[in-house]
Amino acid sequence: xxxxxxxxxKNLRRVAAQPWSVAIWIGVPLLVGSLLSAVMGGLDxxxxxxxxxxxxxDGSFLSxxxxxxxxxxxxxxxxxLEPSATNSGLAMLDEGxxxxxxxxPDGFQRAFLRSEPQALRLVVNPLQQILPExxxxxxxxxxxxxxxxxxxxxxxxxxxxxxxTDIETAGESGPEAAAAVGDLAxxxxxxxxxxxPHLTTAPVEIAVETTEGxxxxxxxxxxFPGLLMMSVIFAAQGLAEDLWQEREMGTLRRLxxxxxxxxxxxxxxxxxxxxxxxxxxxxxxxLGFATLGLDWASLPLTLAWLVxxxxxxxxxxxxxxxxxxxxxxxxxxxxxxxxPLLLVGGSFFPLESMPDLxxxxxxxxxxxxxxxxxxxxxxxxxxxxxxxxxLAVALAVTLALTAATAWRLQAGFASR
Amino acid sequence: MIEVHALSKHFGSLTAVDExxxxxxxxxxxxLLGPNGAGKSTTIDCISGLIPPSSGQIAIAGNDLIRAPRxxxxxxxxxxxxxxxxxxxxxxxxxxYWGSAYGLxxxxxxxxxxxxxxxxxxxxxxxxxxKDFSGGMKRxxxxxxxxxxxxDVLLLDEPTVGVDPQSRERLFDMVRAQxxxxxxxxxxxxxxxxxxxxxxxxxxxxxGRKIAExxxxxxxxxxxxxxxxxxxGAFAPGHTLDEALxxxxxxxxxxxxxLTLEAEDGPARLATLLDxxxxxxxxxxxxxxxxxxxxxxxxxLTGAELRA
Ligand SMILES: Nc1ncnc2c1ncn2[C@@H]1O[C@H](COP(=O)(O)OP(=O)(O)O)[C@@H](O)[C@H]1O
Ligand SMILES: [Mg+2]
Numbered sequence: 001x002x003x004x005x006x007x008x009x010k011n012l013r014r015v016a017a018q019p020w021s022v023a024i025w026i027g028v029p030l031l032v033g034s035l036l037s038a039v040m041g042g043l044d045x046x047x048x049x050x051x052x053x054x055x056x057x058d059g060s061f062l063s064x065x066x067x068x069x070x071x072x073x074x075x076x077x078x079x080x081l082e083p084s085a086t087n088s089g090l091a092m093l094d095e096g097x098x099x100x101x102x103x104x105p106d107g108f109q110r111a112f113l114r115s116e117p118q119a120l121r122l123v124v125n126p127l128q129q130i131l132p133e134x135x136x137x138x139x140x141x142x143x144x145x146x147x148x149x150x151x152x153x154x155x156x157x158x159x160x161x162x163x164x165t166d167i168e169t170a171g172e173s174g175p176e177a178a179a180a181v182g183d184l185a186x187x188x189x190x191x192x193x194x195x196x197p198h199l200t201t202a203p204v205e206i207a208v209e210t211t212e213g214x215x216x217x218x219x220x221x222x223x224f225p226g227l228l229m230m231s232v233i234f235a236a237q238g239l240a241e242d243l244w245q246e247r248e249m250g251t252l253r254r255l256x257x258x259x260x261x262x263x264x265x266x267x268x269x270x271x272x273x274x275x276x277x278x279x280x281x282x283x284x285x286x287l288g289f290a291t292l293g294l295d296w297a298s299l300p301l302t303l304a305w306l307v308x309x310x311x312x313x314x315x316x317x318x319x320x321x322x323x324x325x326x327x328x329x330x331x332x333x334x335x336x337x338x339x340p341l342l343l344v345g346g347s348f349f350p351l352e353s354m355p356d357l358x359x360x361x362x363x364x365x366x367x368x369x370x371x372x373x374x375x376x377x378x379x380x381x382x383x384x385x386x387x388x389x390x391l392a393v394a395l396a397v398t399l400a401l402t403a404a405t406a407w408r409l410q411a412g413f414a415s416r
Numbered sequence: 417m418i419e420v421h422a423l424s425k426h427f428g429s430l431t432a433v434d435e436x437x438x439x440x441x442x443x444x445x446x447x448l449l450g451p452n453g454a455g456k457s458t459t460i461d462c463i464s465g466l467i468p469p470s471s472g473q474i475a476i477a478g479n480d481l482i483r484a485p486r487x488x489x490x491x492x493x494x495x496x497x498x499x500x501x502x503x504x505x506x507x508x509x510x511x512x513y514w515g516s517a518y519g520l521x522x523x524x525x526x527x528x529x530x531x532x533x534x535x536x537x538x539x540x541x542x543x544x545x546x547k548d549f550s551g552g553m554k555r556x557x558x559x560x561x562x563x564x565x566x567x568d569v570l571l572l573d574e575p576t577v578g579v580d581p582q583s584r585e586r587l588f589d590m591v592r593a594q595x596x597x598x599x600x601x602x603x604x605x606x607x608x609x610x611x612x613x614x615x616x617x618x619x620x621x622x623x624g625r626k627i628a629e630x631x632x633x634x635x636x637x638x639x640x641x642x643x644x645x646x647x648x649g650a651f652a653p654g655h656t657l658d659e660a661l662x663x664x665x666x667x668x669x670x671x672x673x674x675l676t677l678e679a680e681d682g683p684a685r686l687a688t689l690l691d692x693x694x695x696x697x698x699x700x701x702x703x704x705x706x707x708x709x710x711x712x713x714x715x716x717l718t719g720a721e722l723r724a
Binding site for chain 1: 461464465466467486489490492494496498499500501502503505512513517518519522
């Protein structure tokens with residue numbers, strides 16, 4: 001075992017000996033994340049609901065009956081169906097207030113009755129990842145149902161609809177009679193609907209679209225990388241405070257009297273910190289990726305990037321510690337630097353939600369600088385190239401800070 | 417084995433170490449005896465390369481500490497005054513870490529760690545964390561961490577502070593074992609008895625200066641055959657006392673409430689002395705008679721108590 005290995009093991013064991021610190025590094029961001037999700041309504045503990053809007057652009061008897069039937073149907077807690085106009089429905093989707101919208105296009109009844117291909121349009125909110133899939137399933141079900149009804153009851157439906165139109169144009173008793181016929185039709189339809197799983201499917205086209213706001217992230221997704229960064233900041237700060245502990249225990253002093261180079265001591269700290277950071281971020285990242293339905297292929301880069309961010313911040317925190325005149329001062333300086341960074345650098349409030357000036361400042365904080373390319377990458381507005389310039393800066397800054405820390409250790413911190 | 421020549425260390429206007437010189441040979445324990453603040457730890461810090469001397473030279477096994485620090489430090493082991501161990505790491509891991517810091521590895525490191533565990537008597541506790549240990553056990557581990565690499569020169573800075581008598585004996589044995597394998601030990605203490613029991617040669621230091629050096633016998637000879645009598649109470653001024661004192665008794669130091677005297681065959685003269693004092697109107701509350709020892713030498717040289 002070389003001194004480097006022994007040193008890495010020593011650092012890891014010492015972190016393991018204080019599991020509460022690690023629990024806090026993970027727990028606080030987790031808590032904040034849960035609270036935020038609860039406030040945003042994303043993860044309030046209930047089962048997720050599919051909120052399906054139905055826009056009837058056809059305005060025909062058949063489409064009306066379909067909407068009527070669906071709206072009245074009892075689907076349990078999982079599904080809310082709500083008739084809506086197309087425009088207001090799209091607005092709701094953009095706000096994230098609905099999962100998807102089924103649009104019954106103009107000419108639906110005509111096409112249906114003439115056995116022409118019909119197109120139902122399903123507009124989904126891409127940021128509600130799991131739920132739109134359920135909505136799609138549901139729409140397929142409806143389409144299947146339609147196909148079957150058309151095959152089995154085509155002529156009857158045509159008669160019924162003609163009757164309904166006649167009655168509607170005939171006078172006062174019209175609406176009542178139309179409603180009666182509608183009820184009859186939907187009663188039949190409901191029974192069929194229950195039998196649906198056993199029916200064979202016939203082709204009905206469903207066009208799935210995404211909303212205009214597809215490229216705009218949901219609030220929860222905007223918060224997620226920031227929360228990971230919060231965890232990284234806590235860990236970086238905590239890992240650096242250990243330098244004062246080593247000094248007060250006298251182990252740093254003792255080390256200076258041995259032949260082991262301080263550079264090796266620092267390198268071991270960096271490597272051990274990388275491992276600890278990875279272990280701290282991993283559970284949070286896994287949870288977030290699963291909850292938000294993010295692409296698992298982005299996980300490795302996310303982890304690697306956050307570890308690097310942690311090393312940059314740990315280098316900064318270490319520098320602060322070795323410059324401080326006492327352990328208390330070190331903790332204080334560290335908080336004085338990192339708390340504002342946490343607030344301004346997008347870890348509490350996404351930069352998107354901050355005033356422009358503050359956000360501009362936040363983008364230049366070390367954590368903000370590291371956060372932005374990752375966020376863009378996760379949301380899908382940025383690519384790998386976005387990491388490049390920041391990577392270069394991060395490596396340079398870490399190297400410079402570590403060199404300064406080493407110099408400070410040599411120049412007195414480790415000797416007192 | 418180690419040569420310290422005219423070593424000085426200033427902290428601002430304070431001279432912590434003032435032109436101290438000494439040499440140490442293999443197989444000897446050299447004692448630095450002096451009160452708190454005498455400059456013992458500062459001397460050790462300079463020798464172990466922790467702080468740069470203001471002036472003077474230090475060579476360890478022929479290697480100059482400034483010009484060949486690595487070679488010099490490789491032969492050195494230190495046991496700091498403050499405990500310098502990882503209390504949240506098991507004993508063996510502490511030993512492995514410090515052994516590796518001196519470049520040991522592999523089977524060699526494992527063998528040495530096993531040896532040291534025996535020496536410090538912590539084989540049973542090898543996998544326990546020192547944080548729940550007694551002061552004496554922690555001191556033993558602190559000692560063990562300094563000898564994993566079998567140093568030629570071992571620096572021990574007040575290793576018995578906060579140690580129970582049993583652990584202290586054990587520590588002495590551990591020091592003697594180092595001597596037996598040919599190392600030399602620099603042992604600092606403010607306990608006269610420790611220096612007397614353990615050290616082959618002793619330097620007495622005060623306020624950064626070396627005020628006496630020699631074997632125990634040589635130093636005793638310096639005190640002479642005179643006993644030291646310390647009286648506490650209320651006394652007349654020194655010049656009136658001088659006349660009143662019986663023959664063979666001399667004033668070393670006189671304060672309002674304390675009088676230090678030097679006397680040939682002190683116990684025999686005590687009755688006459690107290691008689692004479694009471695005639696000057698003095699009131700004696702406490703009397704201490706000491707046979708000649710390092711403490712009385714220190715008292716004689718500096719006029720102050722070693723443990724003041
Ligand atoms: N780093 C330092 N800065 C200023 N003064 C110091 C420093 N280290 C020690 N001193 C002073 O030097 C003197 C000698 O201290 P030290 O070597 O610790 O004595 P000892 O170990 O004999 O008790 C003391 O007066 C102490 O206050
Ligand atoms: Mg000391």
